[in-house]
Amino acid sequence: MITTDSLxxxxxxxxxxxxxxxxxxxxxxTALIGPNGAGKSTLLSLVGRLADADGGAALVDGMDVxxxxxxxLAKRMAILRQEHHLEARLSVRDLVGFGRFPHSRGRPGPEDxxxxxxxxxxxxxxxxxDRYLDELSGGQRQRAFIAMALAQDTEYxxxxxxxxxxxxxxxVAIMRLLRTAADELGKRVVxxxxxxxxxxxxxxxxxxxxxxxxxxxxxxxxxIRPEVLEDLYGVPVxxxxxxxxRVAVYYG
Amino acid sequence: xSADLAAPTPTRRRRRKxxxxxxxxxxxxxxxxxxxxxxxxxxxxxxxxVLVDLPGAWEYALRLRLRTVAALVLVAVAVAVSxxxxxxxxxxxxxxxxxxxxxxxxxxVQTAVVFFAGAGALGGAAGGGIAGSLLWLVEVGVMVVxxxxxxxxxxxxxxRDLQIVVLVGVVVGTLLRSVTTILQRMLDPAxxxxxxxxxxxxxxxxxxDLLTISAVVVLATLAVLLAFRHVFDVLALGREAATSLGxxxxxxxxxxxxxxxxxxxVSTALVGPITFFGLLVANLAYVAVGHAHRWSxxxxxxxxxxxxxxxxxxxxxxxxxxxxxxIIIELGGGVLFLALLLGRARL
Numbered sequence: 001m002i003t004t005d006s007l008x009x010x011x012x013x014x015x016x017x018x019x020x021x022x023x024x025x026x027x028x029x030t031a032l033i034g035p036n037g038a039g040k041s042t043l044l045s046l047v048g049r050l051a052d053a054d055g056g057a058a059l060v061d062g063m064d065v066x067x068x069x070x071x072x073l074a075k076r077m078a079i080l081r082q083e084h085h086l087e088a089r090l091s092v093r094d095l096v097g098f099g100r101f102p103h104s105r106g107r108p109g110p111e112d113x114x115x116x117x118x119x120x121x122x123x124x125x126x127x128x129x130d131r132y133l134d135e136l137s138g139g140q141r142q143r144a145f146i147a148m149a150l151a152q153d154t155e156y157x158x159x160x161x162x163x164x165x166x167x168x169x170x171x172v173a174i175m176r177l178l179r180t181a182a183d184e185l186g187k188r189v190v191x192x193x194x195x196x197x198x199x200x201x202x203x204x205x206x207x208x209x210x211x212x213x214x215x216x217x218x219x220x221x222x223x224i225r226p227e228v229l230e231d232l233y234g235v236p237v238x239x240x241x242x243x244x245x246r247v248a249v250y251y252g
Numbered sequence: 253x254s255a256d257l258a259a260p261t262p263t264r265r266r267r268r269k270x271x272x273x274x275x276x277x278x279x280x281x282x283x284x285x286x287x288x289x290x291x292x293x294x295x296x297x298x299x300x301x302v303l304v305d306l307p308g309a310w311e312y313a314l315r316l317r318l319r320t321v322a323a324l325v326l327v328a329v330a331v332a333v334s335x336x337x338x339x340x341x342x343x344x345x346x347x348x349x350x351x352x353x354x355x356x357x358x359x360x361v362q363t364a365v366v367f368f369a370g371a372g373a374l375g376g377a378a379g380g381g382i383a384g385s386l387l388w389l390v391e392v393g394v395m396v397v398x399x400x401x402x403x404x405x406x407x408x409x410x411x412r413d414l415q416i417v418v419l420v421g422v423v424v425g426t427l428l429r430s431v432t433t434i435l436q437r438m439l440d441p442a443x444x445x446x447x448x449x450x451x452x453x454x455x456x457x458x459x460x461d462l463l464t465i466s467a468v469v470v471l472a473t474l475a476v477l478l479a480f481r482h483v484f485d486v487l488a489l490g491r492e493a494a495t496s497l498g499x500x501x502x503x504x505x506x507x508x509x510x511x512x513x514x515x516x517x518v519s520t521a522l523v524g525p526i527t528f529f530g531l532l533v534a535n536l537a538y539v540a541v542g543h544a545h546r547w548s549x550x551x552x553x554x555x556x557x558x559x560x561x562x563x564x565x566x567x568x569x570x571x572x573x574x575x576x577x578x579i580i581i582e583l584g585g586g587v588l589f590l591a592l593l594l595g596r597a598r599l
């Protein structure tokens with residue numbers, strides 16, 4: 001379980017995450033939504049110990065991420081951010097192999113190679129496995145990095161806007177993959193999503209943030225409602241039921 | 253999750269990229285072989301430098317040449333390894349400790365010692381002996397503290413642009429050199445002469461005591477660093493990915509900077525500042541064997557040894573004009589630096 005207790009982060013005078021107390025107890029896929037600057041990515045970074053909190057604490061299975069050894073956390077939690085700039089020249093297989101580092105400490109055994117091969121197949125990266133990252137399109141590279149996070153084989157998987165750079169088909173494929181990881185492999189996935197309809201369609205729980213605070217939390221049926229979303233984004237939103245899922249229409 | 257995941261890439265773009273990468277790609281497939289060959293050539297070059305064409309009074313010549321080769325190898329390894337690691341933790345291929353003014357810092361420390369403690373202190377260092385070695389160790393200690401503080405501020409503070417770090421490095425380097433110059437102006441001529449002598453010790457004339465202690469320090473540092481080669485590979489993925497994989501990024505970077513400070517002190521103490529040499533051999537290694545540190549560290553070292561030893565041999569025995577090797581290497585490295593910078597600007 002991921003919990004935060006009065007978690008706070010400031011950049012200069014502005015408070016980006018404002019005393020967020022949150023409990024993500026539900027297994028499955030949790031989506032963080034909200035307008036730009038709401039603090040979604042920062043909240044994810046704080047939980048993933050990529051940023052230091054200015055106040056409060058984030059706990060993963062009761063372990064404070066600020067004080068627990070990073071290498072111990074790495075076996076429980078993987079976090080993937082948006083920017084993937086690499087100076088080193090790596091093949092896709094090398095990159096995915098790095099996901100095994102917390103387990104292999106750089107000396108991969110047959111078990112690690114099996115996991116890498118499995119992840120490559122799951123993400124349909126077999127054909128690209130020996131290509132270098134700088135030879136790939138943005139979407140392919142995105143998938144390679146997601147594959148690395150999956151290869152880390154952690155219970156918690158934190159992803160910051162994994163659908164960036166992806167076209168419709170690939171975005172759906174990634175969400176379906178996360179769904180599979182949650183349902184079949186028992187992973188707990190926390191994902192920052194821009195597209196609220198992806199959140200509505202694929203997640204078990206949605207946390208809506210605005211101005212660094214949690215304004216709504218619950219299953220899609222509770223959060224994907226016109227009054228919640230209009231309040232959240234400040235634009236008129238209508239919600240329709242299509243094929244058993246709630247779809248928000250907000251194009252004005 | 254089926255075949256529809258494989259995104260269609262515009263063929264034209266793929267082909268162009270492939271051509272660009274062609275040569276490096278073929279080479280990087282066999283990094284072990286290339287590293288092995290480079291190391292063998294490096295050893296052969298050293299042996300050749302020492303043994304080929306020994307004059308009649310061979311005992312004296314042998315001793316002199318061994319000393320020169322030892323200095324060349326130590327400097328080569330120190331510069332190559334410090335550059336590769338520095339570039340790994342700063343996630344770039346252009347910045348080097350030399351460019352960041354780390355060696356200027358060493359010169360300042362050295363000048364400050366003469367300024368405040370008198371030329372006698374440095375004379376002791378140059379003359380060798382226990383006092384000299386101790387003084388040198390103190391200087392290295394000061395370097396480690398200053399560089400760690402500098403990198404804390406520059407590399408680990410607010411996230412900074414590479415361009416800004418380069419700019420700050422150049423400015424800090426200039427500042428350090430100016431302060432050094434001011435202190436030197438205020439020295440009496442005799443002290444200044446001793447100091448000057450210690451700066452421009454060339455590859456041919458290095459004190460034996462300094463050599464011994466440098467060798468111990470470099471070997472010890474190298475042994476520790478090679479044990480952490482896998483961690484460096486992870487560090488090269490950047491702060492966020494490394495953290496996710498369980499590497500304490502801040503601590504790792506600080507330790508690497510300590511090692512870099514030690515190695516820069518060794519090479520600067522032995523032969524004075526060399527700015528672009530590290531850039532040259534590190535990038536050569538990346539092209540030849542890729543970025544995995546188990547190959548890039550030995551390969552860059554081997555390339556550095558080959559460059560220095562063969563260069564020195566050519567200068568000594570073919571062109572017959574003693575010193576000046578660093579000038580030629582700096583020319584090559586400087587051209588590469590400009591090429592890399594321009595290449596990046598185009599991207």
